[in-house]
Amino acid sequence: xxxxxxxxxxxxxxxxxxxxxxxxxxxxxxxxxxxxxxxxxxxxxxxxxxxxxxxxxxxxxxxxxxxxxxxxxxxxxxxxxxxxxxxxxxxxxxxxxxxxxxxxxxxxxxxxxxxxxxxxxxxxxxxxxxxxxxxxxxxxxxxxxxxxxxxxxxxxxxxxxxxxxxxxxxxxxxxxxxxxxxxxxxxxxxxxxxxxxxxxxxxxxxxxxxxxxxxxxxxxxxxxxxxxxxxxxxxxxxx
Amino acid sequence: xxxxxxxxxxxxxxxxxxxxxxxxxxxxxxxxxxxxxxxxxxxxxxxxxxxxxxxxxxxxxxxxxxxxxxxxxxxxxxxxxxxxxxxxxxxxxxxxxxxxxxxxxxxxxxxxxxxxxxxxxxxxxxxxxxxxxxxxxxxxxxxxxxxxxxxxxxxxxxxxxxxxxxxxxxxxxxxxxxxxxxxxxxxxxxxxxxxxxxxxxxxxxxxxxxxxxxxxxxxxxxxxxxxxxxxxxxxxxxxxxxxxxxxxxxxxxxxxxxxxxxxxxxxxxxxxxxxxxxxxxxxxxxxxxxxxxxxxxxxxxxxxxxxxx
Numbered sequence: 005x006x007x008x009x010x011x012x013x014x015x016x017x018x019x020x021x022x023x024x025x026x027x028x029x030x031x032x033x034x035x036x037x038x039x040x041x042x043x044x045x046x047x048x049x050x051x052x053x054x055x056x057x058x059x060x061x062x063x064x065x066x067x068x069x070x071x072x073x074x075x076x077x078x079x080x081x082x083x084x085x086x087x088x089x090x091x092x093x094x095x096x097x098x099x100x101x102x103x104x105x106x107x108x109x110x111x112x113x114x115x116x117x118x119x120x121x122x123x124x125x126x127x128x129x130x131x132x133x134x135x136x137x138x139x140x141x142x143x144x145x146x147x148x149x150x151x152x153x154x155x156x157x158x159x160x161x162x163x164x165x166x167x168x169x170x171x172x173x174x175x176x177x178x179x180x181x182x183x184x185x186x187x188x189x190x191x192x193x194x195x196x197x198x199x200x201x202x203x204x205x206x207x208x209x210x211x212x213x214x215x216x217x218x219x220x221x222x223x224x225x226x227x228x229x230x231x232x233x234x235x236x237x238x239x240x241x242x243x
Numbered sequence: 244x245x246x247x248x249x250x251x252x253x254x255x256x257x258x259x260x261x262x263x264x265x266x267x268x269x270x271x272x273x274x275x276x277x278x279x280x281x282x283x284x285x286x287x288x289x290x291x292x293x294x295x296x297x298x299x300x301x302x303x304x305x306x307x308x309x310x311x312x313x314x315x316x317x318x319x320x321x322x323x324x325x326x327x328x329x330x331x332x333x334x335x336x337x338x339x340x341x342x343x344x345x346x347x348x349x350x351x352x353x354x355x356x357x358x359x360x361x362x363x364x365x366x367x368x369x370x371x372x373x374x375x376x377x378x379x380x381x382x383x384x385x386x387x388x389x390x391x392x393x394x395x396x397x398x399x400x401x402x403x404x405x406x407x408x409x410x411x412x413x414x415x416x417x418x419x420x421x422x423x424x425x426x427x428x429x430x431x432x433x434x435x436x437x438x439x440x441x442x443x444x445x446x447x448x449x450x451x452x453x454x455x456x457x458x459x460x461x462x463x464x465x466x467x468x469x470x471x472x473x474x475x476x477x478x479x480x481x482x483x484x485x486x487x488x489x490x491x492x493x494x495x496x497x498x499x500x501x502x503x504x505x506x507x508x509x510x511x512x513x514x515x516x517x518x519x520x521x522x523x524x525x526x527x528x529x530x531x532x533x534x535x536x537x538x539x540x541x542x543x544x545x546x547x548x549x550x551x552x
Contacts, residue, residue, distance in 0.1 A: 056433055082435035094430035096423055107423060111435040159434070 009034045009163050009194050015064035017054050024050040026218045037195045039209035041202045047218040048198040049091050052167045056088035057081040082111050087161035091168045093152040097141030101132055104140045108158025125154035146177035163194040170201045202239040206230040246410045246493055254403045261392045269391045275504050276398035280456045282496030283405045285481035288449040290491035292442055293425030295351045300477035301358035306331045306454030307461040307472040311378045324458040331454025332447050339446035362473040377468030394463040405452040409493050421445055486529045489536030
């Protein structure tokens with residue numbers, strides 16, 4: 005069997021009495037770029053919260069590098085190489101951009117490596133370097149997303165979870181961020197991308213899963229999903 | 244470094260007070276130090292972590308009663324104070340585990356009822372605590388002046404210790420993590436900050452010095468009763484002081500304590516019946532117009548001066 009960075013099997017999760025995820029099974033290989041697409045409230049964010057330890061699933065399993073992590077705390081997911089770029093960016097708005105980025109490396113001990121990664125993030129998003137001493141709250145939406153992605157990369161992850169890359173951003177900015185993600189992916193980091201913008205998600209990804217009402221309804225290579233008539237009709241408004 | 248120098252200079256200046264001041268001034272200074280301890284302690288959980296705790300009264304009363312009961316069993320005073328601090332610390336750690344998953348108003352209300360709960364326990368166990376009758380403490384066999392000096396130095400030392408702890412914590416990884424939790428707890432968790440244990444640590448820090456302050460207070464006034472040491476105002480005043488001085492700053496709480504004390508002495512004494520209403524008014528005005536404290540006004544002016552140069 006091919007090695008898997010992340011393997012989710014028969015996952016069930018929810019909040020209180022409300023079950024959101026039903027029997028979700030999916031996986032991400034090392035260095036792969038996988039998308040999860042689906043409409044609002046389909047359970048995409050809930051799945052992401054489970055994969056980063058913020059939400060403990062009620063049943064099923066999560067394995068990272070073939071180690072069971074189902075009940076693990078968020079810190080352990082970070083240590084296992086999973087960095088989560090949450091929906092809505094969730095920056096520390098009263099802290100400087102530099103401090104926000106450094107917070108991404110919170111669990112790391114290698115000072116030299118942290119410095120190298122900080123320069124790498126600055127090189128990827130020069131605007132962040134320019135404004136490094138500014139409060140994160142003063143950034144525009146697109147810049148905040150750059151900062152959030154940069155913060156995720158500062159954990160030196162082998163799998164980057166990105167929840168809603170394009171939400172509320174201008175198409176030009178989305179284009180730029182997508183390019184950056186491709187570059188990150190080329191450098192060997194696997195990416196699991198949750199998107200409402202199905203067209204963009206399928207363009208970026210190698211493979212994709214379609215989630216509807218908390219269940220995986222379709223999966224496969226992104227190209228073939230993009231050409232699937234059902235997908236085109238339901239998610240792209242194309243016949 | 245600047246913080247340490249400020250702290251040592253201010254403490255040293257205060258320490259010379261018994262040479263020049265009378266007993267009234269010494270008493271005020273003791274209360275000032277006690278207030279500074281309460282405010283500084285609240286700042287750990289309220290200012291740093293952003294959790295609006297109203298448990299200060301519970302910690303204060305618990306410390307006072309623990310020390311009083313132990314001393315009546317024959318334990319030496321200092322040892323009783325230390326044990327009271329330790330008891331309060333453990334109590335806060337356990338309590339934190341139970342209520343720190345609540346956020347915002349829910350946490351505030353949960354922390355508010357703890358003092359009421361403890362007060363009821365004291366009221367219903369008269370054999371141990373004296374119940375509503377209150378509890379007497381052993382009186383020190385030294386002159387009134389010597390007592391005033393003794394308790395002033397005790398409170399001053401505690402305020403010094405508490406502020407020193409704040410300086411260390413604010414610059415530590417714990418302080419950094421707590422500030423992140425305050426700004427965005429989910430994001431902090433995502434990055435691997437163990438929010439639960441950090442919050443518990445902040446809550447415990449907000450308790451231990453208050454417990455000792457309660458213990459010293461009990462020895463100082465020689466007699467405690469539930470309405471006195473579980474007074475709800477003991478939970479409200481720290482919040483007011485920190486808001487006055489500056490949320491999440493190191494010397495804000497002490498400055499707020501000074502302002503509140505002056506306010507109490509010069510104004511409330513003339514409006515005894517409505518002083519609680521005056522307190523409420525201050526909170527409203529502060530929250531509406533000066534959410535970052537009076538210090539922020541000074542800082543802004545200072546920044547403007549520097550900008551003009």
